[in-house]
Amino acid sequence: MNILVLGSGGREHTFAYKIAQSELCDTLFVAPGNAGTAAIATNVSIGVTDFSAIKELVLKENIKMVVVGPEDPLVQGISDFFASDDQLKDVIVIGPSKEGAQLEGSKEYAKEFLFRHHIPTAAYQSFTAETVDQGKQFLETLTAPYVLKADGLAAGKGVLILQDIEEAKNELENMLTNKKFGAASEKVVIEEFLDGIELSVFVLTDGKNYVTLPTAKDYKRIGEGDTGLNTGGMGAISPVPFVDDIFMGKIENQIIKPTVDGLAKENIDYKGFIFIGLIKVGDDPKVIEYNVRMGDPETEAVLPRVKTDLVQLFQHVGSQSLDEVTLQLDERSATTIMTVSGGYPEAYEKGKEITGINSISESIVFHAGTKLNEDKIVTNGGRVIAVTSFDQDFRKALKKSYQSIEKLHFDKMYYRKDLGFDL
Template structure:
């Protein structure tokens, strides 16, 4: 089978790494890819939103399976594009259609879905610029901290958590009136703050059946002790130590099953990965958000723990036979630590040579923001590399990741030294 993975980050390198191990993978392509994917697949310099370019690549190379990594092409309707094109009708796309992708593309749409299907989540209201005064009044009715979310996609930066009411009002105005996040904040969702511990639940569904993948916990803040600005993710661990059988059952019965049933009841076709961002509040799970793809950096610990041939799993998705698959999960803990560019998540420089890649032992380096420049690998983004390791528990895995990160260097390289500190 000829396969295309769309995207260029650590998530896509991890998916390509896993797919490349399959006996069913004949030729593997990644668009646009990075320096890591170039070592195991053929990179193609096509953007994830260039549907025509993707179509030409698929037809030229006889690709029959397309795995969509990031959310943007899904929200823009790449799956729908494939369904409408006669020449592409026999190509399977792992990733939901545009309507289903609205679960991530619109916070308001997602909240309405959750309330409609009695899925536990925070109380909320939505506001646009002409409802600014009502937004102020709603903020006044809440206890701090105040949670403001841009309705649309804002590259993981559209959520603000503020302790001061005056600051919250000012930020609401900036988002709605001054378009702080562009079109993404044309509508802003204000919701009650949930105090608890966050975790990530990943589900793969063929539209009829589902499988819950290993759960993970990621760390979003740039600073140690979960301080500073939000990032795309600074590290992750799997499994999550506090998810026992009782809590797992609550997640499945109260959240996963009602979500899958709700999609079918609403006539929303869904094929692919579903990320459910959860928070444990007083022993009960609540949904923070849905994403319509695998999370990053959680992918770098979830996918390596799956022992199955991933192409065979995707074939079961194609055939709506996911219920026939028995997932085999590695019992060991997997950990990943992200090395980022100096200055990230604000301004940072690219093009810094990465040294030491050949010296890594017993860990897997997943490339994110990297590219090949002549015979060098250089930084090409904010999050540059993910160092993934296994251990009998997350402490052992993290110790191995950290020891290997010490062998790497590039100008301005930074990573958090306290991933898993709260466990």
């Protein structure tokens, strides 16, 4: 079977790495891909939301499965595009319908879904430029810290957590009337702050059945001790050590089952991943957010632990027979550390030569923001290379990842040296 992965980051390189290992895969394409995917697949220079070019490629190369990495094409309706086209409707697309993708595309939509299905989450209200004054009044009813979320897609950076009420009011105004996050913040969700430790759970569903993938914890802030600006993620650890069978049972019964059942009850076509961002408050899980695809860098820690053939899993998604699958997992811990460009998540330079990749043997190297420049691999993004290692516990795995990173070099390379500090 010929397969296409859409995207160009570390998540997509990880998908390509797992799919390339499957005997069910004949030819693998990645669009647009990066220097890492170029080594194991055919990169095609097509944007992830250029649906007509994607259609042309799928028909020309007889592609039978499309795995959608990022959220943008899902929110823009790529699954519906395939389903409604006679030439494409038999292609298996791993990713929900446009309606299902609203779980990530709109914070308000997600909150309404959570409340409808009695899934534990923070109390909230939403506001627009017209109701900014009511928003400020609502802030007065809450206690610090104050959580403001841009309703739309803001590349993982549209959430502010503020201690000061006046700053929160100013930022609300900034988001709604000054369009701080562009169209994403035309509506803002204000919600109560939940105090606890965060984790992520990943589910693959065929719309009726589901398998639960390993848990992971990612580190969003640029600075050590979780300080500084939010990034797309500085690293991840899987599994999360504090998740025991009792807590996992609560996640399963209070959150995963009602989510999958809720989608089915509402006739929302959903064949793909559900990333559930959770917080452990006391002994109970609550939902912070949904994403409608795998997380990045969590994918780089979670997918390498899946021993079951990934293409076979995806075929079961296509035929709605995931209940026939028993997921095989590597019981060891996996840790991923992300190296980033100097200046990220603010302004940074591209085109810096990366050396030392081939001298890493104890870990797996996943490319995030890289490209080929003649025969050199150079930086091409804020997050550049993810290094994943296995060991019996996360501390030993982290040590391996850090030792491997010492062999890597590019100008102004930065990474956090404190991952796992809170576990």
